[in-house]
Amino acid sequence: MLYLAAKALISGILIAVASEIAKRQPGFGALIASLPLVSVLGMIWLWHDKPDAQNMADHAGATFWYVLPSLPMFLLIPLLLKRGVPFWWALIAGCLLTIALYLAMTWIGPRLGLRL
16 A cells, blocks of 8 residues: 555656646746656556566557557647637547547557557
């Protein structure tokens, strides 16, 4: 249980640091948020729990393919905000787009031979 709490605390601190920096320097905060910190931490936690090279390779490969459908959200949200759409509606639209693209990836990916 202590291990789980430590994982949550470390992961939460990284998110808090990125958001605090973004208040003062949006570009630098975005840079920190864009780093694959969650993915790297996830791989570290996974390796600690199950040190299996094939499992890790599958996880890292699938992570790459699941990052791709999330990227358009970061184009849609600023576009909507600049056009006067309220933040919460823009965020919801971005999340819905991402969900739709994730579903498409889970359907299309295996048909293209991707291991997701």
